[in-house]
Amino acid sequence: MSLCLASAGVVKSLSVAAFMLAWTHSIEKIEWQEDWRVTPQGLEIVEARVKGSGAGMEPPPEALLKDGWFHWKPHLPVLPEVVLGNSGLAGEWRFCNDGKCQELSAILGRPVGTSVTTMSVCKRDDLEQEDPRLHKGDRAALSVMASKSVPANNVLALLVRARNSRSTGNFDDAWRDADDALRLDPRNVEAFTVRGDALVGLRRYDRAIDDYDAAIRLNPHDARLFSLRALAFASMREARLAIRDYTEAIRLDPRRVQSFVDRAAIYKKVRRYDLALDDQSAAILLDPASADLFDDRGETYARNNAYDRAIDDYNEAIRLKPSAKFYLNRGAAYQLTDNMDAALADYNKAIELDGKLALAYNNRGTVLRAKGNRPRALADFTTAARLDPDLDIAVAHRKDLAREIERLGAHLPLKGKGAAK
Secondary structure (H helix, E strand, C coil), X not given: CCEEEEECCXXXXXCCCXXXXXXXXXXXXXXXXXXXXXXXXXXXXXXXXXXXXXXXXXXXXXXXXXXXXXXXXXXXXXXXXXXXXXXXXXXXXXXXXXXXXXXXHHXXXXXXXXXXXXEEECCHHHHHHHCHHHHHCCCCCCCCCCCCCCCCCCHHHHHHHHHHHHXXXXXXXXXXXXXXXXXXXXXXXXXXXXXXXXHHHCCCHHHHHHHHHHHHHHCCCCHHHHHHHHHHHHHCCCHHHHHHHHHHHHHXXXXXXXXXXXXXXXXXXXXXXXXXXXXXXXHHHHCCXXXXXXXXXXXXXXXXXXXHHHHHHHHHHHHHCCCHHHHHHHHHHHHHCCXXXXXXXXXXXXXXXXXXXXXXXXXXXXXXXXXXXHHHHHHHHHHHHHHCCCCHHHHHXXXXXXXXXXXXXXXXXXXXXXXXX
């Protein structure tokens, strides 16, 4: 058997029956290892290990501790492909075989950076069509560039090029290459998936769902496929069907944070904030080091007028990652509880971190106006409207305050008398 690694238009084939993947968490600096087996049906995970534990690296309850490592067998089906992400903050994925480890960049012959790498079992016909040396048993690494010169009968190369086109927004070309791949291999799950993704990019959601249906029939145990179909249903505003598919994705892979996040977003659209909060809390339990997850839940609490809880979540988001957006959101929560001083401080901080955040200027303008500082408020509304001419609320505030200032005229208080500093 051969394993194919594909990343940013490059494909490498390795003659291996088993291998180990290793990576180091960017924050916790904890080592994670996985043992995999290459089978005719796909890639099978044999065991996972983590050295100790930390935020986002917690072993499951059934894990056994041995020599400082937690060991367990993940509950995953045999997979047609495995996608390896890379944040760019930690070290690369390391591929190990026969006691030797290499980073993916070294194997692929080019820097991987933040590009996604896809692992799958190579199809024999694809490899032999691409390099005749393989007829002689030469299983050296094979490299196929995703370019216009891809052979028309090479399914793997067509899919690599289709993925690359999809990632750059060239959905028409992605669709054509995936369609050609399906003509050559009508039961190729990845070809149905990539063609479905291209159709979503083209906003042809009904046809995308047909492709995801076909992929799911061929591999009904892949949580990713249900999540992709759920997204297509959500784009068609079919909330009930989207929730059904996200629920199945969570059943198949209960540790995938994004499925909880996406289902929560649908629940919010149908005003089931209670269920959205449940999903957001589940996501936080799986990834308690994510500032964005706390910010998202804070926004949901704020929609339910639970401002104290919202502020608690924004506090945690800011502790994890001081971001202009988080200060802006916390400032809005403070403002809604009439804590104008705290709101003003947060809007100031948001603007300090991001001087182009139009909504922060608008919101600060409303606080300054409430505190009696009309000139500064007018300046903030003007800046907000200049930064974002489509921010209608800032335009309306500026016009209303300008009329008020004109009406008051000489009756405006002098600077420093009754005006907020």
